[in-house]
Amino acid sequence: MKMRVNLEKDSYDIVIEKGILDHALSSISSLFEGERIVIISDDNVYPLYGEKLKKQLSEKYTVGEIVIPHGEPSKQFDHLPELYSKLLAYHMTRTDLIIALGGGVVGDLAGFVAATFLRGIKFIQIPTSLLAQVDSSVGGKVAVDVPEGKNLVGAFKHPLLVLIDPLTLKTLDPHFIKDGMGEVIKYGCIKDEAFFERMANYENFDALYEDIDEIIYRCVDIKRDVVEKDLFDFGDRLCLNFGHTIGHAIEQHYHYEKYSHGEAVAIGMVAITRIAEEQGLTKKGTADRIVEVLRHYDLPLKADVNTKELLEAISHDKKNINKSFSFVLLKDIGDYFIHKDENTFILTSEVV
Ligand SMILES: NC(=O)c1ccc[n+]([C@@H]2O[C@H](COP(=O)([O-])OP(=O)(O)OC[C@H]3O[C@@H](n4cnc5c(N)ncnc54)[C@H](O)[C@@H]3O)[C@@H](O)[C@H]2O)c1
Ligand SMILES: O=C(O)C(=O)C[C@@H](O)[C@H](O)[C@H](O)COP(=O)(O)O
Numbered sequence: 620m621k622m623r624v625n626l627e628k629d630s631y632d633i634v635i636e637k638g639i640l641d642h643a644l645s646s647i648s649s650l651f652e653g654e655r656i657v658i659i660s661d662d663n664v665y666p667l668y669g670e671k672l673k674k675q676l677s678e679k680y681t682v683g684e685i686v687i688p689h690g691e692p693s694k695q696f697d698h699l700p701e702l703y704s705k706l707l708a709y710h711m712t713r714t715d716l717i718i719a720l721g722g723g724v725v726g727d728l729a730g731f732v733a734a735t736f737l738r739g740i741k742f743i744q745i746p747t748s749l750l751a752q753v754d755s756s757v758g759g760k761v762a763v764d765v766p767e768g769k770n771l772v773g774a775f776k777h778p779l780l781v782l783i784d785p786l787t788l789k790t791l792d793p794h795f796i797k798d799g800m801g802e803v804i805k806y807g808c809i810k811d812e813a814f815f816e817r818m819a820n821y822e823n824f825d826a827l828y829e830d831i832d833e834i835i836y837r838c839v840d841i842k843r844d845v846v847e848k849d850l851f852d853f854g855d856r857l858c859l860n861f862g863h864t865i866g867h868a869i870e871q872h873y874h875y876e877k878y879s880h881g882e883a884v885a886i887g888m889v890a891i892t893r894i895a896e897e898q899g900l901t902k903k904g905t906a907d908r909i910v911e912v913l914r915h916y917d918l919p920l921k922a923d924v925n926t927k928e929l930l931e932a933i934s935h936d937k938k939n940i941n942k943s944f945s946f947v948l949l950k951d952i953g954d955y956f957i958h959k960d961e962n963t964f965i966l967t968s969e970v971v
């Protein structure tokens with residue numbers, strides 16, 4: 620399956636195909652005529668897929684690698700100088716290419732490096748986690764974390780190409796399959812009720828995996844459509860942040876140790892929908908419907924923290940502009956709207 624993201628001079632293809640990683644060279648060489656490639660990956664993914672990829676690409680290019688420790692702490696701003704130094708040690712120039720091979724952490728970090736190194740060099744995404752395949756590899760948001768919060772320093776940097784090989788999900792820890800389902804369910808919540816309902820009906824991962832190409836395609840197609848209309852995130856794109864206002868704050872509150880991103884988003888979607896329901900902004904019963912689907916994937920539904928404790932982190936949310944906080948709420952499943960709130964009035968002292 621193939622889809623084009625139409626962004627004028629920044630347009631690119633997304634290819635979803637089991638086994639595509641084994642023919643990455645032909646896809647990449649048709650787009651990239653430079654000399655050097657550096658693969659940025661993590662210490663879980665590189666041993667599984669990196670060497671094979673490097674061998675293929677070495678037929679045509681000079682290839683190096685930078686392998687970072689896995690996990691969110693590697694996305695800290697502080698780690699950037701080391702990455703730039705390594706690229707300089709490889710003598711990377713402005714016509715060379717970075718490939719992000721890994722989950723969303725690798726994609727966001729490598730993308731930010733590609734956006735800033737030498738004022739920007741070419742970049743390809745090869746996402747290997749479910750979350751990265753359905754969400755983070757598409758749309759061009761790249762970022763790093765700072766002590767005040769998640770993704771607070773970033774850029775829009777579009778890849779030349781996104782190569783999605785669902786076969787890589789076979790080695791992904793089941794925890795991260797469930798985690799990725801947090802974002803998959805988000806797409807249903809904001810844009811597609813039938814898709815949302817379908818997600819509640821898979822018996823196990825094998826059944827889900829049977830349909831995985833189609834599930835990835837549907838998520839990415841929703842994201843493509845939204846991003847094409849509102850690339851810079853001031854309008855329709857905000858919907859992709861459903862569950863993230865509270866989700867990001869929870870991740871940070873627990874120092875990125877207790878909840879992974881999809882889990883925190885799951886908690887955030889339930890919390891904000893319960894609050895909105897109590898205030899008559901969302902159709903009654905919506906939060907329970909979300910809970911039912913999330914429970915199906917053993918995703919957490921609550922964190923033992925009060926919304927007031929999250930306010931500092933929430934105050935840095937990028938959706939807040941012109942003295943107004945913005946929350947993505949649902950009228951109903953599949954139907955979102957943006958609620959502007961000057962005083963975070965919506966955040967009663969509810970336990971999230
Ligand atoms: N840019 C965006 O639009 C966007 C969207 C959603 C999430 N994100 C970001 O993505 C990050 C989360 O991404 P993630 O959930 O992929 O986390 P991650 O990158 O930490 O990957 C999860 C774990 O799975 C391992 N892994 C990845 N692929 C594997 C494979 N095929 N086999 C074995 N192990 C594998 C990784 O090493 C890691 O331990 C967060 O930082 C989040 O903010 C960004
Ligand atoms: O692409 C988007 O837009 C999203 O909001 C997708 C989110 O799933 C993702 O977690 C994103 O990184 C959050 O963006 P941020 O602007 O809140 O940092």
Ligand SMILES: [Zn+2]
Nearest residue numbers: 802863880884
């Ligand atoms: Zn997200």
